[in-house]
Amino acid sequence: APFVPFLAEELWQNLAVEPFKGKDGGSSAAESVHLCDFPAVDSATIDEPLSQRMSLARELISLGRNARMNAKLKVRQPLSRVEVVLSDDKHQAWLEEHASIVCDELNVKEVCFAEKADQYITYNVLPDLKRLGPKIGRQVPALKKALNQADGSELLSKLESEGQIVIELPDGPVTLDNDDIKVRLNAKEGWAAAQGRQCVVVLSTELTDELIAEGQARELIRVVQDRRKEMGCEYTDRIKIGVVTDSEEIRAALEQFEEYVSRETLAVEIGLKAIAGAESIEVKIAGYAVELFVKVDK
Secondary structure, eight states: OOSSHHHHHHHHIIIIIGGGBOTTSOBSSOSOGGGSOOOOOOGGGOOHHHHHHHHHHHHHHHHHHHHHHHTTOOTTSOBSOEEEEESOGGGHHHHHHTHHHHHHHHTBSOEEEOSOSTTTEEEEEEEOHHHHHHHHGGGHHHHHHHHHHSOHHHHHHHHHHHSOEEEOOTTOOEEEOGGGEEEEEEEOTTEEEEEOSSEEEEEEOOOOHHHHHHHHHHHHHHHHHHHHHHHTOOTTOOEEEEEEOSOHHHHHHHHHTHHHHHHHHTEEEEESSOOTTOOEEEEEETTEEEEEEEEEOO
16 A cells, blocks of 8 residues: 555455445445555465575576676577576475476576586685784785685585684684685686575576577567567567578578567568568667568558
């Protein structure tokens, strides 16, 4: 009611007040939804396992998008797979059952699960100089060198299990906790990665010719849909598409994914030529110049 007051009031009158009016015109319901108290939460209705699973799925997808962005991979560019490393495999079976959602959200072909992330990423563990400077003074350079030479994954695992790590230095041991260090995650060649509280998400960044062609087809779909809006097309309008370009890649991508483009844009005809009577627009697809023709099929 606070967010959509008029709609909420209309619903209240139609569903709670009017149907229960007595002969005298009165109703047992409150006169207005805005005179009602907020309902008390019934904790028995909360599905805690489902809440945990959805929290994990949301984190996984968010991390995957962050990894994409950091690797400068366009959202419309399909990728072959995503590797997921869970801190707890309690909900892995549920994620596997709903892998299609992850595939759609991250635009990947396959979701895989791995026990360890070591084969995809490395960790750089760095001291927090502002915090450690006053504490260990001249030992800071030696600590930086020791952390740089250590196995980052092993250090983090020990820190997680014991809450602290001990680094042996020439002037004596130094004990570090979570607040004393900073961790940088580096994906190995061919991968993009991001880490969260519940999982590590690693995207394959290797692009095959087919994946590149599909990405170009998706870009074409986007510009056609934008053109439909500009033309004021109804949602159900069928159209004809003409594409004129010197790019062999774009031509090949359109021929390879013609059926997909037709289905997504409601095109009854797609050709690599101009369409008589249709106004053309100049667009860029994957950096290539394209002259696009869109005409409503009467």
